[in-house]
Amino acid sequence: MQSNVHRVIAGVVGGLAISASATASRAAAQEEVESEEPWFFVLDGMASGPINQLAREQFDVGGSAALGVYRSFIPELAFGLRLGGGALTEGQVIPQDPVDRGMLDFGQLSASMRVRPLGAVVNADRRAAGLWVQLGAGPWLVDGDVVPVFDLGLGYGIDLGPIVLSPMGQLTHVVETEDRFGEDYLFMWNGGIEIAFLDHVHVTREEPLDMKPESELAVAPPPVVEPEPLPEEEDIAQPFIDDQLVIDERVFFDFDRWELRETGMEQLDEVARRYEESGDRWAALVISGHADRRGPEAYNVDLSRKRAEAVLRYLEAHGVPREVVEIEAWGESRPEIPDAETEYDHQVNRRVQFDIVWREGMRPEGEAPEASPPEPDYVDPAPPGVREAE
Numbered sequence: 001m002q003s004n005v006h007r008v009i010a011g012v013v014g015g016l017a018i019s020a021s022a023t024a025s026r027a028a029a030q031e032e033v034e035s036e037e038p039w040f041f042v043l044d045g046m047a048s049g050p051i052n053q054l055a056r057e058q059f060d061v062g063g064s065a066a067l068g069v070y071r072s073f074i075p076e077l078a079f080g081l082r083l084g085g086g087a088l089t090e091g092q093v094i095p096q097d098p099v100d101r102g103m104l105d106f107g108q109l110s111a112s113m114r115v116r117p118l119g120a121v122v123n124a125d126r127r128a129a130g131l132w133v134q135l136g137a138g139p140w141l142v143d144g145d146v147v148p149v150f151d152l153g154l155g156y157g158i159d160l161g162p163i164v165l166s167p168m169g170q171l172t173h174v175v176e177t178e179d180r181f182g183e184d185y186l187f188m189w190n191g192g193i194e195i196a197f198l199d200h201v202h203v204t205r206e207e208p209l210d211m212k213p214e215s216e217l218a219v220a221p222p223p224v225v226e227p228e229p230l231p232e233e234e235d236i237a238q239p240f241i242d243d244q245l246v247i248d249e250r251v252f253f254d255f256d257r258w259e260l261r262e263t264g265m266e267q268l269d270e271v272a273r274r275y276e277e278s279g280d281r282w283a284a285l286v287i288s289g290h291a292d293r294r295g296p297e298a299y300n301v302d303l304s305r306k307r308a309e310a311v312l313r314y315l316e317a318h319g320v321p322r323e324v325v326e327i328e329a330w331g332e333s334r335p336e337i338p339d340a341e342t343e344y345d346h347q348v349n350r351r352v353q354f355d356i357v358w359r360e361g362m363r364p365e366g367e368a369p370e371a372s373p374p375e376p377d378y379v380d381p382a383p384p385g386v387r388e389a390e
Contacts, residue, residue, distance in 0.1 A: 136150065255381065
């Protein structure tokens with residue numbers, strides 16, 4: 001049975017290592033956006049009991065507690081140390097065994113690896129919340145002797161604000177070297193609650209040269225600046241012509257903001273109405289978010305994503321199902337006006353655009369009439385002192 005247990009643990013170790021390696025490779029391929037991984041602490045208390053038959057004959061249910069500290073490296077992976085102890089109460093006396101086992105006490109020191117498979121998607125701003133799997137190994141002091149121990153844990157962290165509460169279970173394998181229990185291993189179950197704290201992701205911003213991110217500049221109320229007038233010779237285009245959606249339709253945003261303007265809501269109402277009329281022919285509605293070039297590149301990608309998500313939430317609340325929508329975040333990489341110089345140029349580049357992917361054979365016949373793209377109803381200027389990114 002020992003070899004079977006070892007094979008199970010070896011398989012779990014291999015699986016977690018592969019998962020961690022894949023996660024790390026994926027994270028290395030993606031640019032980090034404004035997050036600093038935290039150190040966090042956990043405190044757990046569990047009931048414990050023996051599993052294998054001979055151990056059950058000698059010991060009964062007990063308990064354990066541990067304190068751990070972890071360092072998160074990416075949303076899905078953290079490493080740490082756990083220190084604790086516990087005991088199993090005395091079981092029945094075995095007549096043929098001259099040794100009175102009494103209570104089994106143990107002290108714990110383990111190195112742990114914790115994997116959160118959905119860490120980048122679920123509870124993205126916490127590092128102890130959501131589903132997690134934990135593998136630990138280290139020397140334990142069992143009845144006064146140091147022996148190697150392996151453990152495998154599973155839990156689900158519930159975000160409760162200042163703390164994360166995780167119902168958890170754990171299997172513990174004590175590798176016996178002295179054959180003290182008649183067999184060469186002791187297998188225990190553990191179940192209880194873990195409390196984690198200080199696991200919030202720390203938000204940071206890169207600042208190229210002496211320029212501050214847009215978010216910091218927008219915190220303090222900017223001085224009153226008269227809006228720049230729009231060019232008089234250009235007309236505001238209608239979002240739809242005849243019975244077809246003009247793909248160049250767009251929604252505009254204020255400087256460093258992702259809240260919808262009132263005019264944008266009116267345009268999105270029309271998008272929702274058109275979906276009600278012909279959405280069964282749409283394979284997808286692609287929403288692409290954009291930002292102007294002022295600010296760090298990674299920050300602008302995140303800002304453009306928030307703008308696209310704001311449009312998605314509005315459309316979803318007005319009848320456009322989430323599964324039809326695809327989101328793209330382009331940041332400053334696809335400007336409508338490449339060599340933007342004026343506040344008007346930057347305003348046009350701060351936008352969300354749409355593109356319909358039609359189901360096969362269901363695209364309307366003919367082509368949508370050519371039309372000038374819609375113009376912003378006003379220009380929101382940046383606060384004085386904001387420089388262009390180099």
